[in-house]
Amino acid sequence: xxxxxxxxxxxxxxxxxxxxxxxxxxxxxxxxxxxxxxxxxxxxxxxxxxxxxxxxxxxxxxxxxxxxxxxxxxxxxxxxxxxxxxxxxxxxxxxxxxxxxxxxxxxxxxxxxxxxxxxxxxxxxxxxxxxxxxxxxxxxxxxxxxxxxxxxxxxxxxxxxxxxxxxxxxxxxxxxxxxxxxxxxxxxxxxxxxxxxxxxxxxxxxxxxxxxxxxxxxxxxxxxxxxxxxxxxxxxxxxxxxxxxxxxxxxxxxxxxxxx
Amino acid sequence: xxxxxxxxxxxxxxxxxxxxxxxxxxxxxxxxxxxxxxxxxxxxxxxxxxxxxxxxxxxxxxxxxxxxxxxxxxxxxxxxxxxxxxxxxxxxxxxxxxxxxxxxxxxxxxxxxxxxxxxxxxxxxxxxxxxxxxxxxxxxxxxxxxxxxxxxxxxxxxxxxxxxxxxxxxxxxxxxxxxxxxxxxxxxxxxxxxxxxxxxxxxxxxxxxxxxxxxxxxxxxxxxxxxxxxxxxxxxxxxxxxxxxxxxx
Numbered sequence: 001x002x003x004x005x006x007x008x009x010x011x012x013x014x015x016x017x018x019x020x021x022x023x024x025x026x027x028x029x030x031x032x033x034x035x036x037x038x039x040x041x042x043x044x045x046x047x048x049x050x051x052x053x054x055x056x057x058x059x060x061x062x063x064x065x066x067x068x069x070x071x072x073x074x075x076x077x078x079x080x081x082x083x084x085x086x087x088x089x090x091x092x093x094x095x096x097x098x099x100x101x102x103x104x105x106x107x108x109x110x111x112x113x114x115x116x117x118x119x120x121x122x123x124x125x126x127x128x129x130x131x132x133x134x135x136x137x138x139x140x141x142x143x144x145x146x147x148x149x150x151x152x153x154x155x156x157x158x159x160x161x162x163x164x165x166x167x168x169x170x171x172x173x174x175x176x177x178x179x180x181x182x183x184x185x186x187x188x189x190x191x192x193x194x195x196x197x198x199x200x201x202x203x204x205x206x207x208x209x210x211x212x213x214x215x216x217x218x219x220x221x222x223x224x225x226x227x228x229x230x231x232x233x234x235x236x237x238x239x240x241x242x243x244x245x246x247x248x249x250x251x252x253x254x255x256x257x258x259x260x
Numbered sequence: 261x262x263x264x265x266x267x268x269x270x271x272x273x274x275x276x277x278x279x280x281x282x283x284x285x286x287x288x289x290x291x292x293x294x295x296x297x298x299x300x301x302x303x304x305x306x307x308x309x310x311x312x313x314x315x316x317x318x319x320x321x322x323x324x325x326x327x328x329x330x331x332x333x334x335x336x337x338x339x340x341x342x343x344x345x346x347x348x349x350x351x352x353x354x355x356x357x358x359x360x361x362x363x364x365x366x367x368x369x370x371x372x373x374x375x376x377x378x379x380x381x382x383x384x385x386x387x388x389x390x391x392x393x394x395x396x397x398x399x400x401x402x403x404x405x406x407x408x409x410x411x412x413x414x415x416x417x418x419x420x421x422x423x424x425x426x427x428x429x430x431x432x433x434x435x436x437x438x439x440x441x442x443x444x445x446x447x448x449x450x451x452x453x454x455x456x457x458x459x460x461x462x463x464x465x466x467x468x469x470x471x472x473x474x475x476x477x478x479x480x481x482x483x484x485x486x487x488x489x490x491x492x493x494x495x496x497x498x499x500x501x502x503x504x505x506x507x508x509x
Binding site for chain 1: 407411412413414421
């Protein structure tokens with residue numbers, strides 16, 4: 001694996017030869033991965049390949065059968081927040097209280113009302129904070145869920161298909177937001193998506209699960225990481241789509257799946 | 261729309277007309293089944309004199325007191341069990357069994373336990389609903405939806421936070437959604453208690469009339485019972501059930 005030039009320091013989270021076992025089956029070959037401050041790792045792969053499992057292991061919510069998960073010295077588990085694919089909003093709470101759930105559970109001080117307001121503004125949900133959960137569309141729910149996670153002030157967010165149900169405009173907004181959020185304060189994000197173009201547009205590296213072509217006996221998925229070339233990386237997501245190198249990178253990743 | 265609502269009265273009219281045609285003018289049948297006219301007359305008499313309202317009020321209050329106490333007790337016990345797994349491992353099978361026992365079989369004993377007054381009827385109503393309420397609260401609190409549980413884990417909620425902010429609300433929603441069934445059982449319990457021994461209530465009114473072979477009065481009591489049960493059922497589902505359903509999903 002080729003490391004990006006920025007990582008002289010210790011990664012926030014590293015996985016060392018991690019394997020997960022469901023029943024009698026291993027899910028993938030041992031995974032090595034480093035989550036580095038200031039970077040966004042996009043994850044792509046066919047359905048059922050273990051992307052969610054990978055995030056759960058990173059979050060510390062699932063203990064791997066084999067291998068280790070190592071955190072940077074100053075990082076604690078509660079600062080790593082996993083954002084599941086399902087909304088799981090609590091219908092007996094107002095949306096305001098739903099948005100504040102994470103910061104409430106983590107006791108992030110009395111200023112939490114202001115905190116909720118702030119994140120509601122950022123995710124553009126202020127206008128329906130007083131509504132009930134069942135009155136919302138899928139896209140609105142998703143935005144509340146994202147705001148709920150960021151409101152708890154994580155250092156690392158692990159996003160499981162956060163772009164489902166979001167419309168085109170919101171996708172671009174969230175991508176841009178993620179980049180600025182990461183850059184602010186030694187933070188990192190991991191984002192599972194099934195859209196390779198999007199993975200390339202916003203990531204610093206793209207992690208992908210694929211079947212290795214050279215070993216027909218081995219039926220397990222393998223995890224690899226492809227760094228986005230520096231020339232592409234220096235542009236914000238909105239400008240990468242039109243970049244001459246963009247489609248080359250996308251196709252390179254697509255080819256990894258074709259022979260899988 | 262008006263026609264469709266109007267059509268709903270058709271079966272009732274057919275029933276009443278058939279009843280009248282078969283029974284009116286025949287002394288034996290009238291004695292056994294009375295006629296719609298006589299029942300209506302009796303009902304109107306007892307309604308306007310306030311007799312029926314008095315009896316119905318007593319029965320409804322017995323049922324409601326038993327039901328409310330059982331719902332409160334059941335919710336508290338269910339939550340305790342759910343938050344104390346060592347206890348629930350021991351107790352849960354008994355809870356299931358007790359829920360399956362027809363509590364009405366114990367009804368005669370309630371005279372010994374609670375006397376023959378108001379609390380005997382409320383007691384039967386309580387016993388016939390408390391197990392369902394407990395079970396609802398216990399099930400709701402011990403099985404919050406997986407996705408909601410995952411959110412709490414993702415935010416590293418502590419067990420006590422999970423209890424108060426997730427298990428407790430889910431249990432309440434489950435209890436509320438069981439209320440409609442339960443209020444019917446409570447009503448049946450109170451009524452049964454009155455049949456066993458009483459000097460007021462719809463059960464008493466009907467028992468007394470039937471031992472005097474006063475069929476119009478029996479049926480007018482049944483009609484009152486039907487109306488009270490219907491009203492309580494509507495009130496309970498408007499208050500709890502609809503709201504709970506949107507929460508349980």
